[in-house]
Amino acid sequence: xxxxxxxxxxxxxxxxxxxxxxxxxxxxxxxxxxxxxxxxxxxxxxxxxxxxxxxxxxxxxxxxxxxxxxxxxxxxxxxxxxxxxxxxxxxxxxxxxxxxxxxxxxxxxxxxxxxxxxxxxxxxxxxxxxxxxxxxxxxxxxxxxxxxxxxxxxxxxxxxxxxxxxxxxxxxxxxxxxxxxxxxxxxxxxxxxxxxxxxxxxxxxxxxxxxxxxxxxxxxxxxxxxxxx
Numbered sequence: 001x002x003x004x005x006x007x008x009x010x011x012x013x014x015x016x017x018x019x020x021x022x023x024x025x026x027x028x029x030x031x032x033x034x035x036x037x038x039x040x041x042x043x044x045x046x047x048x049x050x051x052x053x054x055x056x057x058x059x060x061x062x063x064x065x066x067x068x069x070x071x072x073x074x075x076x077x078x079x080x081x082x083x084x085x086x087x088x089x090x091x092x093x094x095x096x097x098x099x100x101x102x103x104x105x106x107x108x109x110x111x112x113x114x115x116x117x118x119x120x121x122x123x124x125x126x127x128x129x130x131x132x133x134x135x136x137x138x139x140x141x142x143x144x145x146x147x148x149x150x151x152x153x154x155x156x157x158x159x160x161x162x163x164x165x166x167x168x169x170x171x172x173x174x175x176x177x178x179x180x181x182x183x184x185x186x187x188x189x190x191x192x193x194x195x196x197x198x199x200x201x202x203x204x205x206x207x208x209x210x211x212x213x214x215x216x217x218x219x220x221x222x223x224x225x226x227x228x229x
Contacts, residue, residue: 021126022118024104025061025200027054029113050113051106052096056161058117059094059101061200064168066125067092068132068196068217073176075188077226082189086173091194092128094119132196137219139198140179144170145209167212168201175216186225193220 031044045053069088076084094101098119105116121129131137146166172195180191201214 022120023062023065024116024118025058027057027061027115027117027200028203029054029057029115030205031108031111031113044111047108047113051115053160054106054113054115055101055103055117056096057164058115058119059096059098060161060165060168061197062101062117062119063090063092063094064197065199066094066119066121066128066196068194069172070194071172071176071192073173073191075177075180075190077187086169086176088169088172088195132217134219137194137217138179139215140175140218141213141215142171142173142175142178143211143213144168144172144174145206145211146170147209163210164203164212167203167210168197168214171201171212171214172216175214176218176220179218179220180223184223188223189226190222190224191220192222192224193218195219 029045029050031050067090069090071089072087074082074085076082100120100122102118102120103115104118105114107114144167146163148163176191176193176195180188195216195218198215198217201212203210203212205211
């Protein structure tokens with residue numbers, strides 16, 4: 001079923017769309033991940049499952065590019081016993097099966113599925129993308145990680161996607177933290193603002209963790225110093 005859907009996507013690419021109208025990204029799915037990483041997961045993955053996961057990941061990344069999140073960051077300080085907390089609130093979502101998401105190329109090589117996916121934004125989505133390119137929004141890179149916790153009661157597929165989502169969100173936290181360290185002489189207590197993904201991240205497995213290195217666009221709306229508390 002998924003393979004038929006993939007061929008449908010390939011055959012219905014809107015050739016009239018120019019490169020400027022289209023977002024593009026690459027997703028890689030390992031069919032035989034290390035056993036220590038995917039606990040209680042059937043391996044190798046069948047091709048249909050791999051296609052499904054690649055499209056789910058692509059939808060998640062395109063959502064982060066177009067809509068992004070608002071964030072509330074309690075920077076924390078160990079010496080004062082204040083924990084670090086980073087909360088993201090999605091500002092919109094692209095779901096799997098969106099007709100604007102389509103596949104341009106797919107191939108299997110060395111037990112890996114490589115999928116090139118495009119997304120053709122609507123007029124409203126183009127306006128959102130333009131907002132993320134305003135002069136007061138700055139680019140910054142972050143590296144995030146997600147530990148495997150057995151899924152927390154989620155289904156196998158949902159747990160797998162949740163791992164990649166947590167790694168991306170941790171990369172967003174690292175990016176905001178790096179921006180604050182570069183701009184603030186004194187460690188603030190809180191920061192509030194908006195953040196979006198600039199392009200698809202680089203992902204890999206690192207010592208049993210999922211790692212995600214990504215570039216973001218960040219707008220900090222408010223910085224609250226320790227002095228006001």
